[in-house]
Amino acid sequence: MSKVIIQVKDLYKSYGDFEAVKGISFDVYEGEIFGLLGPNGAGKSTTLEIIETLRKKTGGQVLVDGLNLDISPNEIKKIVGVQLQASGFYPGLNLVELINLFAGLYNEDLDPMALLEKVNLKDKAKAKFKELSGGQKQRFSIATTLINKPKIIFLDEPTTGLDPQARRNLWDLILDIRKQGTTVIITTHYMDEAEILCDRVAIIDNGKIIAIDSPSKLIDDLVETGFERPVQVKKANLEDVFINLTGYSIRED
Numbered sequence: 001m002s003k004v005i006i007q008v009k010d011l012y013k014s015y016g017d018f019e020a021v022k023g024i025s026f027d028v029y030e031g032e033i034f035g036l037l038g039p040n041g042a043g044k045s046t047t048l049e050i051i052e053t054l055r056k057k058t059g060g061q062v063l064v065d066g067l068n069l070d071i072s073p074n075e076i077k078k079i080v081g082v083q084l085q086a087s088g089f090y091p092g093l094n095l096v097e098l099i100n101l102f103a104g105l106y107n108e109d110l111d112p113m114a115l116l117e118k119v120n121l122k123d124k125a126k127a128k129f130k131e132l133s134g135g136q137k138q139r140f141s142i143a144t145t146l147i148n149k150p151k152i153i154f155l156d157e158p159t160t161g162l163d164p165q166a167r168r169n170l171w172d173l174i175l176d177i178r179k180q181g182t183t184v185i186i187t188t189h190y191m192d193e194a195e196i197l198c199d200r201v202a203i204i205d206n207g208k209i210i211a212i213d214s215p216s217k218l219i220d221d222l223v224e225t226g227f228e229r230p231v232q233v234k235k236a237n238l239e240d241v242f243i244n245l246t247g248y249s250i251r252e253d
């Protein structure tokens with residue numbers, strides 16, 4: 001078993017009287033893609049932002065690569081990659097200039113073109129963020145998580161609103177980032193995506209983890225209970241039709 005890179009124990013978060021996170025515990029292993037799933041308002045973003053050091057917890061313990069959040073938040077900041085908010089993408093700057101700006105803030109020396117190549121945006125080096133398509137914007141946002149060469153990146157709904165081709169393209173990018181040794185924590189509302197990408201998922205509801213395991217094990221457990229999906233008479237679905245007709249290649253460029 002690989003080493004535990006994130007350990008969350010009995011995490012609590014209250015906003016005034018409202019308890020958004022009610023004592024959750026989980027481990028994330030180095031090199032895995034770990035999904036946080038759950039309905040809107042379940043507490044996913046709150047949990048992520050606490051681990052990212054962007055929000056204060058009310059109680060519990062968080063260790064990131066052995067660093068205690070209460071003692072070493074600044075050390076943790078250095079090893080985690082967080083998607084920067086689009087509002088921080090100064091409208092007057094192009095992609096290379098934005099990367100240089102962020103690299104400066106992180107005190108990192110890096111080649112912007114090499115980073116853009118990694119996310120397949122070399123052709124857009126001179127473009128402004130607002131000129132990008134939805135998929136390109138998401139790829140750039142993922143690139144910004146990599147600027148400080150982090151051990152762990154956090155992706156909050158990276159494929160929301162994308163067309164099927166762009167979504168698949170992003171899956172490949174995320175798998176590629178993991179292949180290079182980065183641990184990925186992702187939230188998504190697309191269960192097909194979680195099933196394809198995630199080694200393990202935690203399902204959160206009402207501030208509590210109600211299930212945690214590999215997608216395959218969770219499905220097997222449900223089937224064990226006698227659950228049966230209404231019989232599918234067709235061997236394909238509409239998404240298969242769409243991809244079959246329009247192909248896998250992305251159209252935005």
Ligand code: ADP
Nearest residue numbers: 015018020038039040041042043044045046047
């Ligand atoms: P999710 O990411 O699963 O949609 P969030 O972590 O964003 O859930 O929110 C969990 C709950 O906490 C929600 O009920 C939300 O309204 C509440 N909440 C989130 N941020 C704040 C805040 N800054 N102040 C008050 N309540 C908040």
